[in-house]
Amino acid sequence: MQGLLRRSVLVLVIFLIGATGRSDVASRDTTGPDAPIGPLLDPAAIPESAIPVARAAAASRSGTAMRFPFVPEPEYITSPTNYWAGRDGASIDYIVIHYTDISYARTLRAFNILASDVSAHYVIRGDGHIAQIVAEGDTAWHSGNVWYNRHSIGIEFELDRVTNPAFTTEQYYAGAALVCAISGREGMPLDREHVIGHNEVPGSTHTDPGPTWDWPHFMWLTSLCAPPTGATVHASFVSESPYPEVSGDDKALVSVVLRNTGLTAWRRGTAQEARLGIPGNSKDLAFLADGWPAPERPAVQEEDIVPPGGNATFSFRVKGAAPGTFVVPLRGVVDGGAWMDDLGIFTVVTVR
Numbered sequence: 001m002q003g004l005l006r007r008s009v010l011v012l013v014i015f016l017i018g019a020t021g022r023s024d025v026a027s028r029d030t031t032g033p034d035a036p037i038g039p040l041l042d043p044a045a046i047p048e049s050a051i052p053v054a055r056a057a058a059a060s061r062s063g064t065a066m067r068f069p070f071v072p073e074p075e076y077i078t079s080p081t082n083y084w085a086g087r088d089g090a091s092i093d094y095i096v097i098h099y100t101d102i103s104y105a106r107t108l109r110a111f112n113i114l115a116s117d118v119s120a121h122y123v124i125r126g127d128g129h130i131a132q133i134v135a136e137g138d139t140a141w142h143s144g145n146v147w148y149n150r151h152s153i154g155i156e157f158e159l160d161r162v163t164n165p166a167f168t169t170e171q172y173y174a175g176a177a178l179v180c181a182i183s184g185r186e187g188m189p190l191d192r193e194h195v196i197g198h199n200e201v202p203g204s205t206h207t208d209p210g211p212t213w214d215w216p217h218f219m220w221l222t223s224l225c226a227p228p229t230g231a232t233v234h235a236s237f238v239s240e241s242p243y244p245e246v247s248g249d250d251k252a253l254v255s256v257v258l259r260n261t262g263l264t265a266w267r268r269g270t271a272q273e274a275r276l277g278i279p280g281n282s283k284d285l286a287f288l289a290d291g292w293p294a295p296e297r298p299a300v301q302e303e304d305i306v307p308p309g310g311n312a313t314f315s316f317r318v319k320g321a322a323p324g325t326f327v328v329p330l331r332g333v334v335d336g337g338a339w340m341d342d343l344g345i346f347t348v349v350t351v352r
């Protein structure tokens, strides 16, 4: 009798653990991280078979529905226990990339347990869903280094043997969009001196984000959505067509090629679009214009995307409106951000 009772209790305990494991995953499928965050389960207590691989909440961005770049909309999850209010006056100068090594659900629970001593500002699930755990103005405990915690924002990417065995396209997109948004808020350059791995924090004993994290791909994505600023917009001279000579009502084509030596991509039709401008925004030479986008902007980039290191072609026509020789100074500009380096470029239009 006694023995039977003990066996029943044991069976009941196992059943409860199994049930908790299932509801854990089910909550992700139906209500997402809004579900109450319970105590951290000992992962060893949950058989792998009890954790379905299924994921992706219905409301999340996924697959073709996720267009990059986009404005990230993190889901704010309240009541974290592991953080310090404020940053003790420190500025936000770094973004630290991590992976969780446990499932998204367990990560959120761990951050909610004081004894775990860990947290991060953001956690990005395998399907690209972004949870915000700690406000950016507060200090999360993610880097193992107080100074870096004060000066950084920590982003955890779900990487878990069962729930998300490899970084996904959606995670890269969501992470890059988030990093771009932070960069815009903080005026932080998006380069590898400011966006670092946990392993790169001085004194770190951690190896994340590890060898499968594709840094070049991630930084390329951030260049597509980074806010263009004086710090990130740069160009060098590549080539220019011969000075045009026209007569009467003739028209001539001028082409200038610039290399993007900055940190942000030039994207046609966006706030990152590169244009060829007249320095000082002078409209005095507009009488030469034939089809310019604006009196002080002779041309826009021809390519859809010019990544850092790529070349952009700017072509425009001039017309022989009045006889004379006219020097047209030219300088690249991203009107959503900044003028490019002044490379002393000009063309000389001779009208007979």
Ligand SMILES: [Zn+2]
Pocket (backbone or CB within 6 Å): 097, 098, 099, 142, 198, 206, 208
């Ligand atoms: Zn880490």
